[in-house]
Amino acid sequence: xxxxxxxxxxxxxxxxxxxxxxxxxxxxxxxxxxxxxxxxxxxxxxxxxxxxxxxxxxxxxxxxxxxxxxxxxxxxxxxxxxxxxxxxxxxxxxxxxxxxxxxxxxxxxxxxxxxxxxxxxxxxxxxxxxxxxxxxxxxxxxxxxxxxxxxxxxxxxxxxxxxxxxxxxxxxxxxxxxxxxxxxxxxxxxxxxxxxxxxxxxxxxxxxxxxxxxxxxxxxxxxxxxxxxxxxxxxxxxxxxxxxxxxxxxxxxxxxxxxxxxxxxxxxxxxxxxxxxxxxxxxxxxxxxxxxxxxxxxxxxxxxxxxxxxxxxxxxxxxxxxxxxxxxxxxxxxxxxxxxxxxxxxxxxxxxxxxxxxxxxxxxxxxxxxxxxxxxxxxxxxxxxxxxxxxxxxxxxxxxxxxxxxxxxxxxxxxxxxxxxxxxxxxxxxxxxxxxxxxxxxxxxxxxxxxxxxxxxxxxxxxxxxxxxxxxxxxxxxxxxxxxxxxxxxxxxxxxxxxxxxxxxxxxxxxxxxxxxxxxxxxxxxxxxxxxxxxxxxxxxxxxxxxxxxxxxxxxxxxxxxxxxxxxxxxxxxxxxxxxxxxxxxxxxxxxxxxxxxxxxxxxxxxx
Amino acid sequence: xxxxxxxxxxxxxxxxxxxxxxxxxxxxxxxxxxxxxxxxxxxxxxxxxxxxxxxxxxxxxxxxxxxxxxxxxxxxxxxxxxxxxxxxxxxxxxxxxxxxxxxxxxxxxxxxxxxxxxxxxxxxxxxxxxxxxxxxxxxxxxxxxxxxxxxxxxxxxxxxxxxxxxxxxxxxxxxxxxxxxxxxxxxxxxxxxxxxxxxxxxxxxxxxxxxxxxxxxxxxxxxxxxxxxxxxxxxxxxxxxxxx
Numbered sequence: 001x002x003x004x005x006x007x008x009x010x011x012x013x014x015x016x017x018x019x020x021x022x023x024x025x026x027x028x029x030x031x032x033x034x035x036x037x038x039x040x041x042x043x044x045x046x047x048x049x050x051x052x053x054x055x056x057x058x059x060x061x062x063x064x065x066x067x068x069x070x071x072x073x074x075x076x077x078x079x080x081x082x083x084x085x086x087x088x089x090x091x092x093x094x095x096x097x098x099x100x101x102x103x104x105x106x107x108x109x110x111x112x113x114x115x116x117x118x119x120x121x122x123x124x125x126x127x128x129x130x131x132x133x134x135x136x137x138x139x140x141x142x143x144x145x146x147x148x149x150x151x152x153x154x155x156x157x158x159x160x161x162x163x164x165x166x167x168x169x170x171x172x173x174x175x176x177x178x179x180x181x182x183x184x185x186x187x188x189x190x191x192x193x194x195x196x197x198x199x200x201x202x203x204x205x206x207x208x209x210x211x212x213x214x215x216x217x218x219x220x221x222x223x224x225x226x227x228x229x230x231x232x233x234x235x236x237x238x239x240x241x242x243x244x245x246x247x248x249x250x251x252x253x254x255x256x257x258x259x260x261x262x263x264x265x266x267x268x269x270x271x272x273x274x275x276x277x278x279x280x281x282x283x284x285x286x287x288x289x290x291x292x293x294x295x296x297x298x299x300x301x302x303x304x305x306x307x308x309x310x311x312x313x314x315x316x317x318x319x320x321x322x323x324x325x326x327x328x329x330x331x332x333x334x335x336x337x338x339x340x341x342x343x344x345x346x347x348x349x350x351x352x353x354x355x356x357x358x359x360x361x362x363x364x365x366x367x368x369x370x371x372x373x374x375x376x377x378x379x380x381x382x383x384x385x386x387x388x389x390x391x392x393x394x395x396x397x398x399x400x401x402x403x404x405x406x407x408x409x410x411x412x413x414x415x416x417x418x419x420x421x422x423x424x425x426x427x428x429x430x431x432x433x434x435x436x437x438x439x440x441x442x443x444x445x446x447x448x449x450x451x452x453x454x455x456x457x458x459x460x461x462x463x464x465x466x467x468x469x470x471x472x473x474x475x476x477x478x479x480x481x482x483x484x485x486x487x488x489x490x491x492x493x494x495x496x497x498x499x500x501x502x503x504x505x506x507x508x509x510x511x512x513x514x515x516x517x518x519x520x521x522x523x524x525x526x527x528x529x530x531x532x533x534x535x536x537x538x539x540x541x542x543x544x545x546x547x548x549x550x551x552x553x554x555x556x557x558x559x560x561x562x563x564x565x566x567x568x569x570x571x572x573x574x575x576x577x578x579x580x581x582x583x584x585x586x587x588x589x590x591x592x593x594x595x596x597x598x599x600x601x602x603x604x605x606x607x608x
Numbered sequence: 609x610x611x612x613x614x615x616x617x618x619x620x621x622x623x624x625x626x627x628x629x630x631x632x633x634x635x636x637x638x639x640x641x642x643x644x645x646x647x648x649x650x651x652x653x654x655x656x657x658x659x660x661x662x663x664x665x666x667x668x669x670x671x672x673x674x675x676x677x678x679x680x681x682x683x684x685x686x687x688x689x690x691x692x693x694x695x696x697x698x699x700x701x702x703x704x705x706x707x708x709x710x711x712x713x714x715x716x717x718x719x720x721x722x723x724x725x726x727x728x729x730x731x732x733x734x735x736x737x738x739x740x741x742x743x744x745x746x747x748x749x750x751x752x753x754x755x756x757x758x759x760x761x762x763x764x765x766x767x768x769x770x771x772x773x774x775x776x777x778x779x780x781x782x783x784x785x786x787x788x789x790x791x792x793x794x795x796x797x798x799x800x801x802x803x804x805x806x807x808x809x810x811x812x813x814x815x816x817x818x819x820x821x822x823x824x825x826x827x828x829x830x831x832x833x834x835x836x837x838x839x840x841x842x843x844x845x846x847x848x849x850x851x852x
Contacts, residue, residue, distance in 0.1 A: 301712055301713055301715060304709075304712045305709065305712065305713060308701070308705065308709050308712075309698065311700070311701075312698045312699075312700030312701045312705075390696075390698075390709070390710060390713065390757070391713075392660075392661070392662060392685070393660070393685055393688060393689070393690050393710075393713070393758075394685065394710065394712075394713025394714055395682055395685055395686045395713060395714060395715060396713055397682065575648065
């Protein structure tokens with residue numbers, strides 16, 4: 001059994017310790033193990049098993065009931081909804097237990113709105129995004145396939161959105177009440193128990209989007225798997241031939257099964273590095289294909305920086321890695337479909353085919369492949385990723401750097417894609433105006449996302465530190481509005497493309513104009529800034545807690561903390577109370593402050 | 609004649625209404641090892657942030673190697689090497705890649721950058737581990753990598769904030785030798801620390817800050833004489849006001 005678990009990339013020792021701790025109800029032991037470097041990632045690795053089983057089960061049911069699209073639609077949508085609901089529960093609880101958010105909860109009695117805004121809005125946004133991009137089109141096409149009017153499908157989509165929002169609100173209220181009544185310790189235990197549940201394990205594939213802090217966690221939502229289902233649904237519900245179905249299922253499995261396992265295996269080796277069971281140093285695996293692609297961009301320093309940092313992120317973060325690995329797979333799928341003469345019409349039988357356009361699910365698939373590149377401008381500025389100083393000390397200006405990200409995106413992804421698409425369209429005899437429309441749409445969606453990220457973060461070069469709650473609250477509604485707009489626009493595009501392709505072009509042109517306007521506005525606002533990197537720091541002060549800690553007054557410090565003193569406040573030199581405790585070597589105070597989640601930049605487990 | 613490494617001319621900086629620096633003026637000659645010392649809240653970090661262009665000052669003029677930090681920030685950045693107190697690295701890069709990235713950012717020839725990166729890391733005793741990911745490094749090794757990255761392009765002005773933190777005794781000695789060698793080549797070093805003893809016999813010039821104002825400034829001997837000190841540590845007798 002151990003060998004099997006290890007083969008999957010998990011660490012049996014870690015799992016055994018966690019299980020034992022669970023049995024003995026010793027939460028502290030789990031925390032201790034987490035501090036020592038076991039951060040529950042082995043559980044995430046094991047998660048791929050139930051996820052794969054669920055995926056395969058859905059595909060089998062879909063194929064078995066291919067003559068009855070309603071059953072297929074019901075199966076896929078029910079599974080998606082179940083996973084989505086489960087993910088909401090898990091995400092909310094994880095958020096509530098997270099260091100940053102726990103502070104928000106702790107301050108709830110004093111600032112009642114902060115909790116709602118900080119937690120509700122991102123959840124609602126996720127629900128809307130899922131409904132608009134993944135669930136919405138699937139429902140519409142499923143309904144169309146079984147002869148239900150479009151308006152009914154639309155109604156169902158709206159109901160799904162409203163249901164999701166209501167679900168989020170209710171679950172959030174329950175979860176926050178649980179935090180306040182059960183206490184943090186018991187909930188930590190609960191979360192480990194929940195993690196054992198196969199359905200909830202799925203959410204660890206990242207619905208909470210840790211890698212992309214700042215409110216664009218929808219990038220991390222698909223995780224490569226559920227997004228395939230709407231496409232599968234469409235192919236199945238449209239009553240395609242068996243050969244096509246099986247080919248599609250085979251292609252789907254090709255992506256579903258080996259890739260996550262491969263990615264998890266490698267990531268687990270990195271994450272559990274230093275533990276006895278997996279000792280052996282970091283993975284030396286290099287992503288050769290990506291190095292080649294990115295190496296070709298190294299004409300300017302800014303391009304080189306982007307290339308190197310892309311590699312660093314992909315190497316370090318399994319989410320990036322998985323998405324990075326899937327990018328060439330996309331091309332492989334397209335190439336295979338052409339080879340087997342499936343073509344776009346065979347792969348996605350839907351009303352779009354009549355017009356020679358690709359199904360939205362395909363565009364959605366494309367979009368989920370590029371987040372690593374889109375996310376770079378933000379990630380490289382993030383305090384969590386710790387390279388801001390490097391960018392500011394080098395000669396590469398922030399603006400050049402951002403432009404090079406776009407250049408990289410275009411050269412590595414867009415141009416090859418466009419070339420492939422053009423050849424394919426010409427080969428299929430699709431009119432060129434369809435190609436133009438398709439490219440415009442792709443350009444619009446891609447650049448809209450980049451512009452959105454950059455505009456949202458242009459005034460906050462160091463990402464969003466937890467103390468900047470005010471700024472976060474300003475940005476989150478803005479991004480929500482943008483995303484709602486994007487969702488509605490996408491829906492409008494789908495609908496117009498069905499009957500009036502010329503309206504589709506007009507709509508795209510309009511949106512393109514709006515995009516350019518907003519982009520110019522964003523760049524202008526950047527230019528008017530005096531300095532590209534932070535010019536002002538938040539007011540810092542020496543707090544009573546710092547004085548108490550500096551003078552070794554344990555009980556005073558404890559009383560202050562119990563009274564709501566914030567241990568994360570920094571003095572003018574950027575030091576927290578924990579710094580003073582460490583300098584004095586006062587273990588009791590160190591323990592007290594660590595328990596209070598004092599702000600201290602974490603270093604990874606030391607190797608020597 | 610080349611301009612001084614740093615000129616601070618009546619610089620004032622405010623965070624909102626709070627004054628962090630008030631009317632601070634000093635000049636750092638080329639080739640100096642310049643110690644920047646003061647208790648918490650004295651304005652050391654603000655000073656370093658201003659001269660590294662991270663912070664735009666409220667009033668006064670600041671020049672680095674003859675370039676204005678506000679209007680010629682790119683020129684200033686290209687002449688600076690900065691190792692901040694907080695070690696912020698990309699854990700997904702190896703030490704070698706990280707230092708080479710820093711070299712690339714400073715427009716160094718890739719081969720020369722690679723050679724220099726290898727030389728610096730080997731000097732710090734990391735020759736066998738420079739291809740491992742920074743995420744697997746200990747605190748001291750991360751500090752060494754950071755310092756190597758800041759020195760890779762042989763900057764005219766090397767700015768170090770608490771550089772000895774996390775370094776063992778051997779590494780500290782190597783580091784000091786490197787700093788002396790750097791200064792001997794006509795480069796300038798700014799060294800901010802709360803360990804005042806380190807600067808005795810090491811720094812050529814010092815600036816003592818307290819509450820955002822200059823308490824003493826000049827060569828070490830001159831500051832001793834001006835303030836009537838036997839050693840620099842005597843400038844801040846109140847332990848609660850200085851870093852322990």
